[in-house]
Amino acid sequence: MTQPRWTHIALPSGDLDASIAFYTSMTPLVVVAMREDADGRNVWLSNPGQWETPFVLVLASFNATRGSQQGIMKPFAHIGIELPTRADVDRAADRARAAGCLHWEPRDMPDPIGYICAVTDPDGNVIEFSHDQRVFATVRELWGPKS
Known part of the structure; x- marks a missing residue:
């Protein structure tokens, strides 16, 4: 990398599985990666094959707020x-x-x-x-x- 670039937006999710189902059925986004640690789970979504200039929607479900609607936008x-x-x-x-x-x-x-x-x-x-x-x-x- 030779210059800064905009890479992602991260949003909280109260129900990550429901959010993944929503975004993969209602938008052209697909799952790129999923991760889990002691604090919760997250998923990265992007356009299929968009590797040259990727932009990712990160959805994060934290154990402390799981089950409660988290929308902010x-x-x-x-x-x-x-x-x-x-x-x-x-x-x-x-x-x-x-x-x-x-x-x-x-x-x-x-x-x-x-x-x-x-x-x-x-x-x-x-x-x-x-x-x-x-x-x-x-x-x-x-x-x-x-x-």
Whole structure:
């Protein structure tokens, strides 16, 4: 490593197994690693195959708070996940609606927000799904190689 980099966000979880099931079924994230020690358990989640510029969501379940809802990202603070199409946002909303965890119905928002919906994880944290928000593309455009 030659420069500092942003690597992860860590959130507490009252029920790690429920959180793992939520994130691996409702988002594109997969389990990268799991660890356990005397204080509790944690899991690292990321996009499959994202090894060049990994970014990890760490969920930690501490023995002292296990079983109690731990959410801290609400009502607006959220984790953002960009999806390729509007239909993908609608499908995410449909899954969340069926699971009883839809936080914001799909809606068009002013530029640069795009088409969004949001869901809540088992701890009440908000996860936003967007299409055409262009966060990833904008950073690449601003900082990537110039043609």
